[in-house]
Amino acid sequence: MRGxxxxxxxxxxxxxxxxxAVARAFVAAGARVLVADIDDAGGQALAAELGPALRFQHTDLAVEAEVEACVAAAQAAFGRIDxxxxxxxxxxxxxxATTRDEWTRSFAVNVIGPARLVQLACPHMAPGSAVVNFGSTSAGVAQAGRWAYPATKAAVLQLTRSQALDLAAAGIRANAVSPGWTWSGVLDQISGGDRARVEAVARPFHMLGRIGDPTEVAEAVLFLCSDHARFITGANLAVDGGYAALGPEQGLTPILELLS
Structure with missing residues (x-):
């Protein structure tokens, strides 16, 4: 992709x-990456895999000093942030049953930390730069037993719209991607690594009849950062196999059943 x-x-x-997957896609496109994560082993393994094009910085988004250090490390290592x-x-x-501590941690990591990361990075970002936040299909629908996570993702989508407006004067675009069910660490963990089982459960919720792959989300992120998306800002790109567009009737035909 250009740019x-x-x-x-x-x-x-x-x-x-x-x-x-996002980091690998950036490196494959000729970009350099600073990975900010609390998973030291995973981050260091990725740095060893991808070489000098990728640096790892231990970063807990709930800790202001670590967010500040992350931005400083990217600028020091690469001399720019795009x-x-x-x-x-x-x-x-x-x-x-979500506790106050869980509510606080959820908003600190999912909303406040990402917002601060953008705030601190923006002074180093030139016109043509871009922000991509991760929303979720969970932000727009009711899901049993889930209060905190969907609320934070709805907040992220509103944050993205506000960022897009305020950063436009600096030539910085801000968009979001909202994945549907995508093979991830969470699904890997709760399914015991049984992707086929996850596919079977999720199939009715997605028009395309399957869950997403991390590389498919990564490609959407790179598109939004690329020159191909230079007139796109304030948008939420659903990368969800049709999940968000599929109503409660799913792929059923209740009207036909009434007519039969």
Missing amino acids: LENKVAIVSGGATLIGA FVVNVAAVYADQGP
Whole structure:
């Protein structure tokens, strides 16, 4: 994609399955990446895999000093910042039983930390730069037993719109991607690594009949950062196999059943 070569991206949550796919895609496109994550082993393994084009910086988005150090490390290592991609998130959600500490941690990592990362990076970003935040299909629908995570993702989508407006004068675009069910560390963990089982459960929720792959989300992120998206800002790109457009009737035909 045009406009990515020799650019620099900060990818928060870059040691996760989806974040690592984003980091690899940037490097493959000729960009350099600073991965910000709390997973030291995962981040260091990714740095060893991708070589000097990628640096790892331990960063907890809930800790202001670590967010500041992340931006400083990217500037020191590469001399510029062109893209901020906020993948990092926590799933501290027990629905109606979610504790105050879980609410606080959820907003600190999922909303406040990403917002601060953008705020601190912006003075180093030139016109033509871009922000990509991660929303979720969870932001727009009711889901049983989930209160905190969807609320934070709805906040991220509104934050993205506000960032797009205020950063436009500086020539910086801000957009979001909202994945549907995508093979990730969370699904890997709760399914015991059984992707086929996850596919079977999720199939009815997606028009395309399957879950997403991390590389498919990564390609959408790179598009929004590229010159191909230079007139796109304030948008939320659904990378969800049709999840958000599929209503409660899913692929059923209740009207036909009434007529039969």
